[in-house]
Structure formats: C-alpha cells, structure tokens
Amino acid sequence: MRNQYHHIKIKKIINHNENLKSFVFDYCFDFIAGQFVMVWLPGIDEKPISLSSDNMITVKKLGVFTQGLFKKKEGDYLDIRGPYGNGFPDSKSCILIGGGCGIAPLLNLVFKKNSKVSTFIMGGRTKSDFIFLDKLKKSVKNIIIATQDGSCGIKGLITDVNIPKTKKNYYICGPEIMMKAVAEKLINLGINQEQIYLSLERYMKCGIGICGSCSCSGYRICADGPIFRYDKIKNLSHFNKAGRTRTGELKKY
Ligand SMILES: Cc1cc2nc3c(=O)[nH]c(=O)nc-3n(C[C@H](O)[C@H](O)[C@H](O)COP(=O)(O)OP(=O)(O)OC[C@H]3O[C@@H](n4cnc5c(N)ncnc54)[C@H](O)[C@@H]3O)c2cc1C
Numbered sequence: 121m122r123n124q125y126h127h128i129k130i131k132k133i134i135n136h137n138e139n140l141k142s143f144v145f146d147y148c149f150d151f152i153a154g155q156f157v158m159v160w161l162p163g164i165d166e167k168p169i170s171l172s173s174d175n176m177i178t179v180k181k182l183g184v185f186t187q188g189l190f191k192k193k194e195g196d197y198l199d200i201r202g203p204y205g206n207g208f209p210d211s212k213s214c215i216l217i218g219g220g221c222g223i224a225p226l227l228n229l230v231f232k233k234n235s236k237v238s239t240f241i242m243g244g245r246t247k248s249d250f251i252f253l254d255k256l257k258k259s260v261k262n263i264i265i266a267t268q269d270g271s272c273g274i275k276g277l278i279t280d281v282n283i284p285k286t287k288k289n290y291y292i293c294g295p296e297i298m299m300k301a302v303a304e305k306l307i308n309l310g311i312n313q314e315q316i317y318l319s320l321e322r323y324m325k326c327g328i329g330i331c332g333s334c335s336c337s338g339y340r341i342c343a344d345g346p347i348f349r350y351d352k353i354k355n356l357s358h359f360n361k362a363g364r365t366r367t368g369e370l371k372k373y
C-alpha cells in the first residue's frame with residue numbers, strides 16, 4: 121500500500137511567506153514525525169518532502185520542482201506515495217531544534233496527542249520563517265528563537281542560543297552544517313551523543329532503498345534514515361561534506 125500512489129486533493133494552502141507554503145490535504149497519513157512522502161509532479165520530477173502533520177507538507181520554493189508545486193491551487197490534486205523512512209524514535213519528552221525549513225518536520229512532535237515537548241529552539245533568517253508560532257506558543261512552555269536580522273528573539277544564529285542541558289533526547293532538523301554545529305555544541309555542554317538525533321537529506325529517486333542515489337557513505341538516507349543518532353554518522357566521510365547529484369556524481373559541499 122505504501123508504494124501505491126494516493127491521488128490527493130489539496131484542501132487548503134497556507135502562505136507563510138513568499139517562499140514558504142503549507143499544503144493541507146483532504147487525506148490523513150498514518151506516520152511517525154520525521155518520515156517523508158514522495159510527491160510526484162508528472163513531467164517535472166518526484167521529490168521527498170517531510171510530513172509536517174498527518175495531512176500537511178510545508179515546502180520552501182527553491183528550484184523547478186518546488187516552483188511547480190507552488191503553482192498548485194486549492195482543489196488541485198497531487199500524486200503522493202509513502203510515508204517512508206524511520207522517523208524520530210518515540211520519546212516521552214524531548215527538546216526540538218529546527219533551523220529554517222527544518223522546523224516543519226518537527227511540528228507534529230508538538231501537535232500530536234500527549235506531546236511532551238518541553239523546549240523548541242528555532243532559528244531562521246527573519247520572523248516570517250517561523251510557521252504556526254502562535255499555535256506553538258500555546259503548546260510548548262519554552263520557545264527560544266534566534267533570527268539573523270534580529271526581527272524575532274535574539275539576533276544571531278541558532279548556535280548562539282543557550283541550550284538547556286537535560287537527560288531528554290534532542291531532535292535536530294535543518295541544513296547539515298547547522299545540525300553538525302548544534303550537535304557539537306550539545307556535546308560540549310556535556311550532553312550524551314546517544315541523546316542527539318539528526319534528520320539528513322540527500323538527492324532521492326526511488327525513496328525506498330533500491331537505487332542508491334541517496335547514499336551517504338553507504339547509508340541509504342531514504343531507508344536507513346532520514347533520522348540518525350549523531351554518534352552513528354558523525355565520522356562518516358560524506359557527512360556534512362558530500363552528496364550525490366541528480367546523475368549520481370559525488371559532489372563536495
Ligand atoms: C527526507 C527529505 C525530506 C525533505 N523535506 C522537505 C520539506 O519538508 N520541505 C521542503 O521544502 N523540502 C524538503 N526536502 C527537500 C526537497 O526534496 C527538495 O530537494 C527541495 O525542495 C528542492 O527541490 P527543487 O527541485 O525545487 O530544487 P532544486 O532544483 O533541487 O534546487 C534549487 C537550488 O536550491 C538548492 N537546494 C536544493 N535543496 C536544498 C536544500 N534542502 N537546502 C538548501 N538549498 C537547497 C540547490 O543546490 C539549487 O541551487 C526534503 C528532502 C529530503 C531528502
């Protein structure tokens with residue numbers, strides 16, 4: 121069933137800013153936060169996108185695929201398969217750290233029933249990068265924000281924030297360079313590496329562990345991940361250093 125395409129109607133589109141939209145479906149996926157779906161735009165491409173809730177994806181406009189997605193209107197349909205990947209391990213209580221578009225895959229950990237997220241640390245360029253902020257403030261006791269332009273929270277990078285030291289799991293999502301910097305900061309604070317989980321991204325084709333295009337030093341991000349415990353990946357030669365292009369060539373960052 122997971123490999124079948126669902127022909128799904130877009131019920132609602134939320135415009136967070138010029139380059140960031142959430143697409144709400146009239147279909148709910150049974151999923152674990154951190155898992156992704158493959159969204160197919162016939163004639164354009166098929167790409168992995170994380171579920172930001174059971175019936176929603178949140179997308180940043182970058183290249184051809186996301187520009188195509190941004191042309192979709194409420195009432196249009198999308199062909200979607202999944203969900204795929206492992207998702208974040210179930211944890212009674214956790215600290216979330218999201219940078220930019222990496223905030224979206226973490227949202228369901230807050231909005232799911234019986235959520236026990238105590239702290240959500242978010243970093244972005246500017247205030248409008250933070251989605252569903254009012255709703256988040258109602259659910260999470262401690263929200264810490266850093267913006268590069270100072271329009272919200274402290275002025276600076278997410279690594280400038282005071283991160284609380286706890287025995288909980290830390291779930292990090294965002295650009296790989298940011299995730300590595302945050303993970304190293306956590307370790308310097310004395311946090312155990314086994315408490316730190318990252319969500320990795322690589323170019324994907326099949327999304328189900330067959331083609332190898334998403335390989336990161338032998339790990340298939342689609343099937344072995346996208347969520348990895350930091351100590352399992354931190355010494356991989358391609359972690360934060362290289363990924364494969366559309367044609368499979370290894371490209372250094
Ligand atoms: C597991 C997984 C989950 C993902 N979840 C989401 C999600 O929830 N929302 C979302 O918007 N995207 C998500 N992505 C990324 C998505 O699959 C596309 O790669 C991305 O949207 C760009 O596609 P594009 O074809 O529009 O741009 P491309 O044509 O691929 O890229 C256009 C330009 O943007 C750059 N670029 C591409 N991807 C990124 C990136 N991630 N960060 C910074 N620069 C980039 C490229 O180098 C290029 O210069 C996820 C990827 C993976 C592997």
Ligand code: FES
Pocket residue numbers: 323324325326327328329330331332333334335340341342343
């Ligand atoms: S995308 Fe094919 S193995 Fe991961």
